[in-house]
Amino acid sequence: MKKTVESAPAGVKEIARRANVSIGTVDRVLNNRTGVAAKTRERVLEIIKELDYQPNLMARRLASRRTWKFAVLIPSTSSETGYWNAPLAGIRQAAAEIRDFGAQVEVFLFDQNDKQTFTANANSILKQQFDGVLFAPMFEEESLKLIKKCNTKQIPYVFINSDIEGQERLSYIGPDLYQSGHLAAHLVNYLLQDQQEVLIVNISKEMDLHHHLLKKEEGFRAYFRNNKRPVKLNKTDIRQTDYHSVKTKLSKLLRENNIDVIFVTNSRVHTVARFLEESGDVNIRLIGYDFLAENIAFLEKSVIDFLICQKPQEQGHKGVMALYNYLVQGLPVEDAQHMPIDIVTRENYRNYRN
Amino acid sequence: MKKTVESAPAGVKEIARRANVSIGTVDRVLNNRTGVAAKTRERVLEIIKELDYQPNLMARRLASRRTWKFAVLIPSTSSETGYWNAPLAGIRQAAAEIRDFGAQVEVFLFDQNDKQTFTANANSILKQQFDGVLFAPMFEEESLKLIKKCNTKQIPYVFINSDIEGQERLSYIGPDLYQSGHLAAHLVNYLLQDQQEVLIVNISKEMDLHHHLLKKEEGFRAYFRNNKRPVKLNKTDIRQTDYHSVKTKLSKLLRENNIDVIFVTNSRVHTVARFLEESGDVNIRLIGYDFLAENIAFLEKSVIDFLICQKPQEQGHKGVMALYNYLVQGLPVEDAQHMPIDIVTRENYRNYRN
DNA sequence: GAAAATTTCGTGTACGTACACAAAAATAAT
DNA sequence: ATTATTTTTGTGTACGTACACGAAATTTTC
Structure with a gap:
């Protein structure tokens, strides 16, 4: 019971021979162009299916002079957080991979603290002729404007990192915020003994980004609502992100409450870690987000117990590839x-790939 | 300060034009074939460098009739465990990706319980002309024979899933067993209250595979040796892998000892889970290995607390790509x-990708 | 039923590189 | 200096697909 040795895969020529037509006709069927008699088309299609014809991408690319241009619009790396370095790296990697296939990627960066820069870049993108757009719809109102224009211009767009519901986006690539909060709660639940208390910490300047954090918090709280044992959840919002402000607020809180586990809803967990280390509160368990060098340092020292990460680099990569697969390859793309x-700890971070 | 708009990248034709030679000569220089006057070669090389010529991989591949054949030798999926389905899927995926680039992959399967099938397949591989081999060196003695023959035949080989030290393999792709045991211990340490006891369970028929499990156990034990608080570690080997045998052995053990956490060193953790569920020992925490349907079912029901996984599918994919990158692309490959x-729980398994 | 219009199909060239073969130039042998 | 030999260089075809153009077959029009 051996499969026949597969010879060189069949191409248009073989199809043409079997269907008794010329390769021109086969080509028309393959690229469903007009000008083929229905009967002929059917016959050719049958043989194509029968042979399980796979077009040779090399030859296809070589013969086609067509090129594509994709625009990417994401936040620049602020001095405050290096998070967006990772998606950008993934975007660059994807760009390199698809360059030979005629797709070019141009990156535009906006300032997270300045909506104006988002709009300016968006307009710049719209002026040029791009075949697809990948962007982070952080500012809802401004994003909706861009979306609308893309719709009328028939330019497909992909969201990265956050989603806006009810839009005709090609795809959304990003974290599952609610679920990640849920997971955090699950871990906290293991860390927690009976009667112990939890503190939820939101550290964020921008009101807009709050939405992001709230979804995680929601998932976190939902877990404990369904929990068998009752757990007291305290919470604080810290709007001044510098260390001094965080320290002031936290020391007051820890003095007045009996906190055993702290959950920080974003990557600024290292600020809290620094505080705990300096104040010597070594018995407090700490859990937060993102594989950043500052965080890893505290993970290594066991000040942070768990980091939750969602492969930011892969997000960038997948974002670009979604456009490429859809536009260039004509493949279907997941909604x-x-x-x-991912759960990152002291014991597995060395093997982690962002 | 704008870079000049990049026109279509220069090819052999442009080089030939500038060097005042034919494309044939340029070709000879590029592939450093013989038959070019030293002076001419120099002139051409200079222009190549000047233009920063990048060969068009598509065209190169299309024109070159050269093909590669890779052999893969891994265990077949036994009725006992579906583990190797995952690496195989990754191998198949990689094969599909590189097919157009002239690389073909042929898969050979051996029976984990029969060394003879390994050797027979290995010989079959050696008889044919393969350009590279990817295999799981499970049986040391038999593997060494294959390795030796590959060495004399100058065929590069890659190990998957387990490593044999001191060999001139192109690369090893697989889990970090010791470290994964370490991680398991780290998690167990969170689950454990003072004075509580742990049970390590090895369930395995084959003596040979034991080596695998022992490395994990070693990592596990090492963690607790360096731990602040003393933890009592019990251990049992179960050689009969059917449910009844496991049940008998475990019920006796749990009756006589006061076990709070169980660590199963392989994917058979679902057998233990089934036992705990049936016996109603719901307070015992359970941790084991691998993203298999049987295990996920118990993870969902919270009978299993954690599963540790090491992306078996990606292992297969990377194994094939290592050969491809090295032989076809001429790229360097990591040793x-x-x-x-990965840590998989009830809260994140839906998002997990093997 | 012939000419015109339209549909359907086949042929040729191009993409950038590899490689075989032939032509030309340079060198060696007589 | 002429022929033979070797080295160096140029030309042509092929890879599998895309696409323009023109030929053939079919349908429509009068």
Whole structure:
């Protein structure tokens, strides 16, 4: 019971021979161009299916002079957080991979603290002729404007990192915020003994980004609502993100409450870690987000117990590839691609790939 | 300060034009074939460098009739465990990706319980002309024979899933067993209250595979040796892998000892889970290995607390790509590629990708 | 039923590189 | 200096697909 040795895969020529037509006709069927008799088309299609014809991408690319241009619009790396370095790296990697296939990627960066820069870049993108857009719809109102224009211009667009519901986006690639909060709660639940208390910490300047954090908090709280044992959840919002402000607020809180586990809803967990280390509160368990050098340092020292990460680099990569697969390859693209929710600890961070 | 708009990248034709030679000569220089006057070669090389010529991989591949054949030798999926389905899927995926680039992959399967099938397949591989081999060196003695023959035949080979030290393999792709045991211990340490006891369970028929499990156990034990608080570690080996045998052995053990956490060193953790569920020992925490349907079912029901996974599918994919990158692309390949050590729980398994 | 219009199909060239073969130039042998 | 030999260089075809153009077959029009 051996499969026949597969010879060189069949191409248009072989199809043409079997269907008794010329390769021109086969080509018309393959690229469903007009000008083929229905009967002939059917016959050719049958043989194509029968042979399980796979076009040779090399030859296809070589013969076609067509090129594509994709625009990417994401936040620049602020001095405050290096998070967006990772998606950008993934975007660059994808760009390199698809360059030979005629797709070019141009990156535009906006300032997270300045909506104006978002709009300016968006307009710049619209002026040029791009075949697809990948962007982070952080500012809802401004994003909706861009979306609308893309719709009328028939330019497909992909969201990265956050989603806006009810839009005709090609795909959303990003974290599953609610679920990641849920997971955090699950871990906290293991860390927690009976009667112990939890503190939820939101550290964020921008009101807009709050939405992001709230979804995680929601998932976190939902877990404990369904929990068997009752757990007291305290919470604080810290709007001044510098260390001194965080320290002041936290020391007051820890003095007045009996906190055993702290959950920080974003990557600024290292600020809290620094505080705990300096104040010597070594018995407090700490859990937060993102594989950043500052965080890893505290993970290594066991000040942070768990980091939850959602492969930011892969997000960038997948974002670009979604456009490429859809436009260039003509493949179907998943409506939403939620990233895996990784748990990073002192014992596995060395093997982690962002 | 704008870079000049990049026109279509220069090819052999442009080089030939500038050097005042034919494309044939340029071709000879590029592939450093013989038969070019030293002076001419120099002139051409200079222009190549000047233009920063990048060969068009598509065209190169299309024109070159050269093909590669890779052999893969891994265990077949036994009725006992579906583990190897995952690496095989990754191998198949990689094969599809590189097919157009002239690389073909042929898969050979051996029976984990029959060394003879390994040797027979290995010989079959050696008889044919393969350009590279990817295999799981499970049986040391038999593997060494294959390795030796590959060495004399100058065929590069890659190990998957387990490593044999001191060999001139092109690369090793697989789990970091020791470290994954370490991670398991780290998690167990969170689950454990003072004075509580742990049970390590090895369930395995084959003596040979034991080596695998022992490395994990070693990492596990090492963690607790360095631990602040003393933890009592019990251990049992179960050689009969059917449910009844496991049940008998475990019930006796749990009756006589006071076990709070069980660590199963391989994917058979679902057998233990089934036992705990049936016996109603719901307070015992359970941790084991691998993203298999049987295990996920118990993870969902919270009978299993954690599963540790090492991306078996990606292992297969990377194994094939290592051969491809090295032989076809001429790229350097990492000596060892340890997989990430993923923690899968009830709250994140839906997002997990093997 | 012939000419015109339209549909359907086949042929040729191009993409950038590899490689075989032939032509030309340079060198060696007589 | 002429022929033979070797080295160096140029030309042509092929890879599998895309696409323009023109030929053939079919349908429409009068």
